[in-house]
Amino acid sequence: MNNLFILAGLTDPGIGLIFWTSIVFLLLVGILGKYAWKPILGAIKTREEGIEKALASAESALNDMRELKSNNEKILAEARNERDALIKEAREAKDAIINEAKTKAQKDADRIMASAREQIVNEKNAAVTELKNQVATLSIEIAEKILRSELSSDEKQKALVNNLMKDVNLN
Amino acid sequence: MASKISTHKRFTSICFVIFALFFSLSFNLKASEPVEPSTNEAVLSQGHATSHTEEDPNKPVDIASIAFEHILDSHSWHLFGDHEHAVSMPLPVILKTDNGIVTFMSSAFHHDTHGTHVAEINGQRFVNFKETIYLASDFPNEHGQYLNIQKDEKGEETITNVAPLDFSITKNATQLLLSALVLILLFTSVAKAYKKTGVTTAPKGKQSFLEPLIVFVRDDLAKGNIGAKGEKFTPYLLTVFFIILINNVLGLIPISANLTGNIAFTLVLSVFTLLLTVFNGNKNYWGHIFTPHAPKALWIILIPIEIIGVFTKPFALMIRLFANISAGHIIIISLVGLIFMFKSLLISPIAVGFALFIDVLEVLVAVLQAYIFTLLTALFIGSAVADHNEDGQHDSADEKLAGEHH
Numbered sequence: 332m333n334n335l336f337i338l339a340g341l342t343d344p345g346i347g348l349i350f351w352t353s354i355v356f357l358l359l360v361g362i363l364g365k366y367a368w369k370p371i372l373g374a375i376k377t378r379e380e381g382i383e384k385a386l387a388s389a390e391s392a393l394n395d396m397r398e399l400k401s402n403n404e405k406i407l408a409e410a411r412n413e414r415d416a417l418i419k420e421a422r423e424a425k426d427a428i429i430n431e432a433k434t435k436a437q438k439d440a441d442r443i444m445a446s447a448r449e450q451i452v453n454e455k456n457a458a459v460t461e462l463k464n465q466v467a468t469l470s471i472e473i474a475e476k477i478l479r480s481e482l483s484s485d486e487k488q489k490a491l492v493n494n495l496m497k498d499v500n501l502n
Numbered sequence: 503m504a505s506k507i508s509t510h511k512r513f514t515s516i517c518f519v520i521f522a523l524f525f526s527l528s529f530n531l532k533a534s535e536p537v538e539p540s541t542n543e544a545v546l547s548q549g550h551a552t553s554h555t556e557e558d559p560n561k562p563v564d565i566a567s568i569a570f571e572h573i574l575d576s577h578s579w580h581l582f583g584d585h586e587h588a589v590s591m592p593l594p595v596i597l598k599t600d601n602g603i604v605t606f607m608s609s610a611f612h613h614d615t616h617g618t619h620v621a622e623i624n625g626q627r628f629v630n631f632k633e634t635i636y637l638a639s640d641f642p643n644e645h646g647q648y649l650n651i652q653k654d655e656k657g658e659e660t661i662t663n664v665a666p667l668d669f670s671i672t673k674n675a676t677q678l679l680l681s682a683l684v685l686i687l688l689f690t691s692v693a694k695a696y697k698k699t700g701v702t703t704a705p706k707g708k709q710s711f712l713e714p715l716i717v718f719v720r721d722d723l724a725k726g727n728i729g730a731k732g733e734k735f736t737p738y739l740l741t742v743f744f745i746i747l748i749n750n751v752l753g754l755i756p757i758s759a760n761l762t763g764n765i766a767f768t769l770v771l772s773v774f775t776l777l778l779t780v781f782n783g784n785k786n787y788w789g790h791i792f793t794p795h796a797p798k799a800l801w802i803i804l805i806p807i808e809i810i811g812v813f814t815k816p817f818a819l820m821i822r823l824f825a826n827i828s829a830g831h832i833i834i835i836s837l838v839g840l841i842f843m844f845k846s847l848l849i850s851p852i853a854v855g856f857a858l859f860i861d862v863l864e865v866l867v868a869v870l871q872a873y874i875f876t877l878l879t880a881l882f883i884g885s886a887v888a889d890h891n892e893d894g895q896h897d898s899a900d901e902k903l904a905g906e907h908h
Contacts (some may be wrong), residue, residue: 345672347669348575348764359685360738366689371713371716372737374697374701374715481614
């Protein structure tokens, strides 16, 4: 009976505590709601949003970087191709120039040779002509001198005529 | 790893067996108690406080009374000592009598809870009997109590004195006020920390301890059970969670009050849960109650059941918290009481060992019950505000859960 009496007290809600609990709890909900939960939950939410945003921007930055990298590679490949093309072109140009120069030099050389040969021929002809002329003059002079000496006396003139006459006879 | 688990299991089972033995033993002792002539005496006539101390040393200690005294509310905050040597903190007594409101300090009763000391305030006379305050009778009865006790033919005693409405700041009310103050100071300082350090720095100190709890209540309890509308109820649920948690934990300290194990406190909290459920209930919620998805012939049974269900849910909430916390305290006091029952120091290592074990378990229960109360409150609000689509998802989730349990 003793215990039953106390048990009744245990399960019997006291009006005083109901009253104070209601007041204190409602006040607590109000005060904590305004001065604690609102700023705390707000701050946590702001931070979560910030983290989300940071993550998203990091992701996009990574994507940008990846894009940039692939772009760079593309540009590099293009540059390499261009360089190869340039080198090839340059080599071709070089070959062409060398070939052209070679042909031109050959041609010049040929022309120079031809003109030299021509000149040599001309010079030779001129020399031959002059030689002929000088030989002719010398021959005439010699012939004159010989004639003079041959015709310096009467006997000699007679001998010449005889000689000549002999030739004529032969003819 | 496997051997570790098996030893652990063995240890727990041994503990359980010893525990069960102890309990059967203590119940046997209690059952034999009323045979003793000294305890067979009526409760209400427990005589003077002075005679109490001069008790027969062979008389068994009434552990049950001590246990209930410890978990019940009190008009003064008892710190240590017994009866007239007790040291306690006086608390304000506020009474609503026919002549208006009377206030005085509980020290006016001089630690008396047997109705033997009259406190005379403004011409009105009061006595404190078992922490209920009555208007005192003009003359004391044969036990020196200023009470008029009548016995009916069955031997049950009733007090015929008028008990004024008691709005005292009792021990529980004081702890409630203190814990509310602690919560306000704690969480406003945490809120300030967010304001001061901004949201980009990592939380520090109590902020970093409390933030996971706050986020847990918000995400798992509020949003998990109420859905998108959970944000609106998060502050309420946080308040419920932390007021229960702090008082559960404070209740474990020996001289503190047993607020969450008091039915008045749990009653108020569950009434608020009921009100929130009823006033936030949407068309869908009331539809489930008044037009159940069943043949119309069954409605005559189902509708009353559904209506009763609206009240039984918060009622169970009230009983669960109150009973869990009170039971834990009773077990601890009973275990310590074993030493006094056996009147032997040899029992103390076992009693203390088990009391320690239960105390550690109580720490878990303190957190668990705060969680369960908040979870169920969120669940009830969730069922009241759920849309039809969400409700469908809920049903499937419940089924999945049920399947897992099988």
